[in-house]
Amino acid sequence: MTLTKINSVNRNIVFSFPTLSELREHPKSVEIQRYLTEKLSPERYEHVISVQETAVALARCHNADLWKTSLAALLHDVAKWMSDDQLYNAVSLYKIELDPIEKIMPALLHAIVGVKYAIDLFEITDLDILEAIRCHTTGSASMGLTAKLIYVADFAEPKREYKEAAQVRLLAETDLDKAVHTVAQYKIEYLLQYGGIIHPNTINTYNSALVKTRKSNDRINLDVDENA
Ligand SMILES: [Fe+2]
Ligand SMILES: [Fe+2]
Numbered sequence: 001m002t003l004t005k006i007n008s009v010n011r012n013i014v015f016s017f018p019t020l021s022e023l024r025e026h027p028k029s030v031e032i033q034r035y036l037t038e039k040l041s042p043e044r045y046e047h048v049i050s051v052q053e054t055a056v057a058l059a060r061c062h063n064a065d066l067w068k069t070s071l072a073a074l075l076h077d078v079a080k081w082m083s084d085d086q087l088y089n090a091v092s093l094y095k096i097e098l099d100p101i102e103k104i105m106p107a108l109l110h111a112i113v114g115v116k117y118a119i120d121l122f123e124i125t126d127l128d129i130l131e132a133i134r135c136h137t138t139g140s141a142s143m144g145l146t147a148k149l150i151y152v153a154d155f156a157e158p159k160r161e162y163k164e165a166a167q168v169r170l171l172a173e174t175d176l177d178k179a180v181h182t183v184a185q186y187k188i189e190y191l192l193q194y195g196g197i198i199h200p201n202t203i204n205t206y207n208s209a210l211v212k213t214r215k216s217n218d219r220i221n222l223d224v225d226e227n228a
Contacts (some may be wrong), residue, residue, distance in 0.1 A: 023070040181209035
């Protein structure tokens with residue numbers, strides 16, 4: 001198998017089931033991995049590698065593009081090494097418009113700045129990969145397959161210590177939308193428990209995935225009266 005022209009991932013190239021090793025040994029992956037090992041803490045780098053392994057395994061279950069999934073996983077935390085000040089400076093430099101919640105939640109910014117870094121440092125132009133980087137923290141109502149895989153794998157990779165990770169990994173093998181819904185639900189429950197701010201995209205992800213899973217899961221009651 002040959003992986004070529006990775007700078008702009010070509011939809012027409014058929015990647016015939018590359019192994020994880022083949023994905024990791026490609027020059028573009030090596031370039032990204034070299035950057036990440038220099039910039040990220042060893043623990044964060046191990047997380048990224050674990051997200052890659054989890055996401056690629058799930059991509060095989062869902063006939064997703066393995067190369068895109070691998071690149072998106074490697075790049076999802078590409079800006080995670082930056083301090084809050086560095087992130088806000090980058091936002092200013094790139095003239096990124098933040099919403100009111102992003103303005104006060106620096107934890108959300110590495111996903112936004114990460115998109116710019118993926119483009120500028122690694123010449124990534126594929127919109128599915130960029131969406132996956134952008135959405136990996138909050139999700140979004142309209143996530144494509146690659147973005148869903150990274151959103152779930154980031155939450156559920158085996159190095160995550162909370163017990164829900166294993167449950168979500170298993171669920172994601174057969175029902176990715178249900179896994180997305182479950183991740184959003186856990187994030188919302190966690191934020192409510194600790195009095196955190198919930199970004200609207202997290203709510204939108206929860207609602208959107210719930211509607212998508214309704215067809216195959218009639219135990220979900222969508223008719224609950226919020227005003228009752
Ligand atoms: Fe992240
Ligand atoms: Fe992550």
